[in-house]
Amino acid sequence: MLQSVLLVGASVAFALVYLAFNFPRWRQEWKLYAHRSQLPPGPKTIKTGIKKPWLWFEQLNKEYGDVVYLQLGPTPTIILGSAQAAWDLLEKRGSIYSSRPRFIMGGELLSNGLRGLMAPYSPFWRRWRKLLHSGFMQRQSETYRPIQSLESKVLMHDLLEDPTSFRRHIERYAASVIVTVAYGRRVEDVRTDEVVRENAKSMERLTQSNIPGKFAVERYPILKYVPSIFAPWKAEVLKQRQADIKLYTGLLNQVRDEVRRGTAPESFAKHVIQEQESIGMTDLEAAYAVGSPFGAGVETSAGSIASFIMACVKFGPQFIPRAQEELDRVVGDRLPTFDDIPKLDYVRAIASETLRWRPIAVLGGTPHASTADDVYRGMFIPKGSTIIAPLWSIHLNESDFPDPHNFKPERFLGERQYPGTFGHSAFGWGRRVCPGMHLGSASVLINIARILWAYDVKPAVDEKGKNIDVDIFAYSDGFNSSPLPFPCSITPRSARHAEVVEREYRDAMAELQPYSDAARRAT
Numbered sequence: 001m002l003q004s005v006l007l008v009g010a011s012v013a014f015a016l017v018y019l020a021f022n023f024p025r026w027r028q029e030w031k032l033y034a035h036r037s038q039l040p041p042g043p044k045t046i047k048t049g050i051k052k053p054w055l056w057f058e059q060l061n062k063e064y065g066d067v068v069y070l071q072l073g074p075t076p077t078i079i080l081g082s083a084q085a086a087w088d089l090l091e092k093r094g095s096i097y098s099s100r101p102r103f104i105m106g107g108e109l110l111s112n113g114l115r116g117l118m119a120p121y122s123p124f125w126r127r128w129r130k131l132l133h134s135g136f137m138q139r140q141s142e143t144y145r146p147i148q149s150l151e152s153k154v155l156m157h158d159l160l161e162d163p164t165s166f167r168r169h170i171e172r173y174a175a176s177v178i179v180t181v182a183y184g185r186r187v188e189d190v191r192t193d194e195v196v197r198e199n200a201k202s203m204e205r206l207t208q209s210n211i212p213g214k215f216a217v218e219r220y221p222i223l224k225y226v227p228s229i230f231a232p233w234k235a236e237v238l239k240q241r242q243a244d245i246k247l248y249t250g251l252l253n254q255v256r257d258e259v260r261r262g263t264a265p266e267s268f269a270k271h272v273i274q275e276q277e278s279i280g281m282t283d284l285e286a287a288y289a290v291g292s293p294f295g296a297g298v299e300t301s302a303g304s305i306a307s308f309i310m311a312c313v314k315f316g317p318q319f320i321p322r323a324q325e326e327l328d329r330v331v332g333d334r335l336p337t338f339d340d341i342p343k344l345d346y347v348r349a350i351a352s353e354t355l356r357w358r359p360i361a362v363l364g365g366t367p368h369a370s371t372a373d374d375v376y377r378g379m380f381i382p383k384g385s386t387i388i389a390p391l392w393s394i395h396l397n398e399s400d401f402p403d404p405h406n407f408k409p410e411r412f413l414g415e416r417q418y419p420g421t422f423g424h425s426a427f428g429w430g431r432r433v434c435p436g437m438h439l440g441s442a443s444v445l446i447n448i449a450r451i452l453w454a455y456d457v458k459p460a461v462d463e464k465g466k467n468i469d470v471d472i473f474a475y476s477d478g479f480n481s482s483p484l485p486f487p488c489s490i491t492p493r494s495a496r497h498a499e500v501v502e503r504e505y506r507d508a509m510a511e512l513q514p515y516s517d518a519a520r521r522a523t
Ligand code: HEM
Pocket: 116, 117, 118, 129, 132, 136, 292, 293, 294, 296, 297, 298, 300, 301, 304, 360, 361, 364, 365, 366, 367, 426, 427, 428, 429, 430, 431, 432, 433, 434, 435, 436, 437, 439, 440, 441, 444
């Protein structure tokens, strides 16, 4: 008798747990079924595990229009393929389109909810975002310009000394700006710098954890609670979490020590230490927040400058002469500075075209998620949808940018209908718009201006003296997409230009000394 009661009790308990777990999914499925005729159009078959998914999204946007519906596993997914649709939803209706989908492996297990970039719209995200905003808003970003200018002078010198390794020099520039701005210590060599190496390891693990479809726990969240001893995939990310905590707190604590000793140069870390209490952040939250510019700002800045070099190799004769004429006329025989940028209309147009032509954040950054049911142009977008706005579809769209794979800075000179103020969408939208956009675009601008002022950038030549063509579609797969290695020729425009680069470099190295010393003290 007792046994039967226990059995019935256990069965009822099991049924209740089963219902509780499945109810939200059934409710969602019922809602989708009830609105099936109102969902945006989309394909019946879903491709999974594909390389460069933005190419598939582009096909879908061409076939079904600029709002496409995909049922990816249990999650409704919307692909926005035009600047207008992305603007209408992510910007204008930002109050319900600014969350993030759940990232169980990368966001919850690996990062314990401390990486703001993956955090849902929540009080934690708002605190994190406030800190990032105060550290990188336009006025504050302008205080980092001296660092960008000095590091850019080092880049110009590196291109003179060893032009064939141009890609590594650009990466060093981008990493050094971010690490100096974040922690007040520079990066002299990306191959050996400990902060760069550890951060790169951590980013690699994060990227691996976020590969859609790779881990069953994303489909069955209950697996998150399986003890690590039975789940090697979980043990591994928890181990990396400890390594991340050690890295981020170690770096922030070094700055705390320097602040106490009165030797800390200005940096985002110093700013966070001062603001942390008023914003109500714990030490660990603050340590992760100071680490966030590395993951978001290095590859995007370096990849954009490398894309500009590729555009010079492929399309140089159609825009370089005009840019050099402008630089010679406005700047003359010295290196361009940030003060020249407002007078360099054509150079600014080249920077905008670079960000448009090959958007490094090719999927539009991390996907957004909606937090309420919505209807857009008669189409039903369910609450909890993942929203992807791939910049590949948006920036290489014939109707906004005719002849889209051609590099034409002139697009950005005249008046043009485009939502927003930049004429492109490279920094995203609404409440999630890139907080580092002022820093990132200043890096792109100053280096484009200086490279064009100092150098002739052309195709490399083979042993027969023939130009080596570059493939403008040879870009990496992954969350961001950067140019794969390609050859090119970078030579000074004249001996006088080379002299100026050398002189500016010597002065820059003297000014950068405190940041080099800070890096040495810390290792
Ligand atoms: C040319 C350089 C850069 C490009 C093209 C770029 C592009 C983007 C894009 C497209 C997004 C997604 C926005 C959205 O979800 O709507 C984003 C987000 C973000 N970017 Fe950038 N970015 C650049 C540089 C930087 C830099 C230098 C930093 C350093 C502070 C940075 C920090 C971030 C962060 C933290 C986010 C996530 C914001 C959030 O989730 O609220 N980015 N960026």
